[in-house]
Amino acid sequence: MATELLTQADGYGIIIGLSVLFCLIILGAVQIQKRYLSEDSDESEMFMVANRSVGTGLTASAVFSSWMWINESVFSAAYTYKWGIALPIWWASGLSFQIALMAVLGIVAKLRVPHAHTSLEIMKIRYGPYVHWIFILLNLINNIFGCGSMILAGAQLVTGMTGMHVVAACVLIPAGVVIYTAVGGLKATFLTDFVHTTVALILLIYFSLAVLTNEHIGGISGLYAKVKAADVHVAGNYQGSLLTMKSKSSVLFGLVLKLGNLALVMMDTGFWQKSFASDVHATVPAYGLVSIVIIAIPWCTGTIIGLSARVIETTPVWFDFPNTLTLTQVNSGLVMPYVLRSLLGTGATAGLLVLVFMAITSTVSSSMIAVSSIISLDFFRTYINPRASDRKTLQVSHWGVVFHGCFMAGFAIMLEYAGATNNWSTYFRPIIACPGIIPLILTLLWSGQTRLAAMLAPVLGLLSGIATWLSLSWYWSGAINIQTTQVQLPGLYGAIVSCFSPAIYSVVISLTWPKRFDWREFLKIDLIEDKSQLITSTPSRMASDEIVEASGTTAGEDDEKKEARFSSGEEEGSTLPKSRKSSTADDLDQVEHPFDQATIEHIKRWFKIASVYFVVNVLVTIVLWPLPLYRDYIFTKTFFSGWVTMAIIWHFFAMYAVIVYPVYDGRHAIAKATRGILKEWRR
Numbered sequence: 045m046a047t048e049l050l051t052q053a054d055g056y057g058i059i060i061g062l063s064v065l066f067c068l069i070i071l072g073a074v075q076i077q078k079r080y081l082s083e084d085s086d087e088s089e090m091f092m093v094a095n096r097s098v099g100t101g102l103t104a105s106a107v108f109s110s111w112m113w114i115n116e117s118v119f120s121a122a123y124t125y126k127w128g129i130a131l132p133i134w135w136a137s138g139l140s141f142q143i144a145l146m147a148v149l150g151i152v153a154k155l156r157v158p159h160a161h162t163s164l165e166i167m168k169i170r171y172g173p174y175v176h177w178i179f180i181l182l183n184l185i186n187n188i189f190g191c192g193s194m195i196l197a198g199a200q201l202v203t204g205m206t207g208m209h210v211v212a213a214c215v216l217i218p219a220g221v222v223i224y225t226a227v228g229g230l231k232a233t234f235l236t237d238f239v240h241t242t243v244a245l246i247l248l249i250y251f252s253l254a255v256l257t258n259e260h261i262g263g264i265s266g267l268y269a270k271v272k273a274a275d276v277h278v279a280g281n282y283q284g285s286l287l288t289m290k291s292k293s294s295v296l297f298g299l300v301l302k303l304g305n306l307a308l309v310m311m312d313t314g315f316w317q318k319s320f321a322s323d324v325h326a327t328v329p330a331y332g333l334v335s336i337v338i339i340a341i342p343w344c345t346g347t348i349i350g351l352s353a354r355v356i357e358t359t360p361v362w363f364d365f366p367n368t369l370t371l372t373q374v375n376s377g378l379v380m381p382y383v384l385r386s387l388l389g390t391g392a393t394a395g396l397l398v399l400v401f402m403a404i405t406s407t408v409s410s411s412m413i414a415v416s417s418i419i420s421l422d423f424f425r426t427y428i429n430p431r432a433s434d435r436k437t438l439q440v441s442h443w444g445v446v447f448h449g450c451f452m453a454g455f456a457i458m459l460e461y462a463g464a465t466n467n468w469s470t471y472f473r474p475i476i477a478c479p480g481i482i483p484l485i486l487t488l489l490w491s492g493q494t495r496l497a498a499m500l501a502p503v504l505g506l507l508s509g510i511a512t513w514l515s516l517s518w519y520w521s522g523a524i525n526i527q528t529t530q531v532q533l534p535g536l537y538g539a540i541v542s543c544f545s546p547a548i549y550s551v552v553i554s555l556t557w558p559k560r561f562d563w564r565e566f567l568k569i570d571l572i573e574d575k576s577q578l579i580t581s582t583p584s585r586m587a588s589d590e591i592v593e594a595s596g597t598t599a600g601e602d603d604e605k606k607e608a609r610f611s612s613g614e615e616e617g618s619t620l621p622k623s624r625k626s627s628t629a630d631d632l633d634q635v636e637h638p639f640d641q642a643t644i645e646h647i648k649r650w651f652k653i654a655s656v657y658f659v660v661n662v663l664v665t666i667v668l669w670p671l672p673l674y675r676d677y678i679f680t681k682t683f684f685s686g687w688v689t690m691a692i693i694w695h696f697f698a699m700y701a702v703i704v705y706p707v708y709d710g711r712h713a714i715a716k717a718t719r720g721i722l723k724e725w726r727r
Contacts, residue, residue: 063220
């Protein structure tokens, strides 16, 4: 048995040190925002949706970071080791189409629900409390299992690398995130996402190029020759080769991953909040750009690191020679750590630990904002105290962050002692998270979905998916346990039924008892009033079961009140909703959209562009690119060289898109903050 790749001191030092560093960075950034940019995280609109003003560059960086989970780098390399070169492409295509879909839904939300704070708030306005509670439960389950599995995967990886106790890792990883997220809110996660993305992409391109050019690999030509010469036979691959796209296991895993990650995105209000936080002019460009460049991570890193492991694990250069990787080690993500330790030494392995910390904390911080928003808005402000002040709502949000961080540490520990692995959660999570996807999408896109359909479809879909999963696990394996329930086919069929059966249930129920929804009802969701409310000492108002008075400008409102309203974060020149006290037809006729006509037309144009792009993205990344290569073909040296070279170029393009461009896009805010700091320093 090999010794640890790093010492326990390395593990504790990196995790605790980076936690403290990020806390200091965010505390400083929050003060700079508040002092020089008039962005106060002590206000709910800023804390939860960043005043809906985040530009294209920072949105792109944050979206990229949100989708760059630890899976995309570390685990894509591990599964490439298992199944070969086809796996990274199926992994990448699953990421790309989700982001393209989120661009469509994000811009639709800008048009139809311009003042939404969470996706659950939309369900509450359209369907009432029962559906609202069902989707709260689905969101929390998805968030808990998604975040918990990420923390556990990271903790197991840290334990495998350093020998640190897995419980300590589960506690320490989210600890620092709790502090900076509670202080800085969503904008803080945008800023830390940028830092995460920058460090991670630089480290990944270094790892890939350093491994590829290492003397024991010999460049692209050397890697190809050594993979061809390796005595490896992969069951289900054409001729057992690692260099073929005809890989049954890769396709099945890719399909499960597509459904699971789609659920993780659609049913996590944190991903919606980043869309709500973006400026109307930034949503589609940012999401579209990221859907293209996200392909680089599994494609470049997974291909080079995964195949390199196969090449060197039977040679004396291997860190654990003569032992090769066990299936448990592979499923725990230890392929990349072993490759880096063998070829690049302890420094690169420590760098990987930094990368792991970055990826996990980015996921955890987004999850904390999402759950705290559910607790404060969808639960406390909706059912406990509908007229709670902004300050009180923000206080509940802060406590929500702390509670979620503590709970997730405990939940990850529970998963560990229950014997769960990242592999098991990959097959389990889609089944419990997918049932709400289509009803949620139809809430924004189809006025014909009824309250009864939205209530029953996800419940029936969940029951159908679980029944399919467990019955097939028992039928093919003869037992139901932690091992038989992570077999590919039962998990895939269960996820498919869980995802798509609600569409059938919803359409049938809706057409049986039809009723149309008036989109103007969504305009009754108002901003949470901040400064104006604190000045006047009146509670802020939000839509709930009773539609209370809106925050619109009335005919008798004086200039001072108007100025106070604009200071609370609303765009000058926008047309705000009229006052209303009920949902009668007469009141709906008086409702006006908060955006002016030019902005509305702009949003409609972007919706058309996003819709067309989504179709093109699906056709290219899922149909036209990988499927024609699913044939009796093994990569030639020339084709392999072009394949890897393009993956590396794509990675550099990603670095430009989400590191360089955000700095350029935010140059005016950076300059303004710098001038303020220098001016104060001179004083």
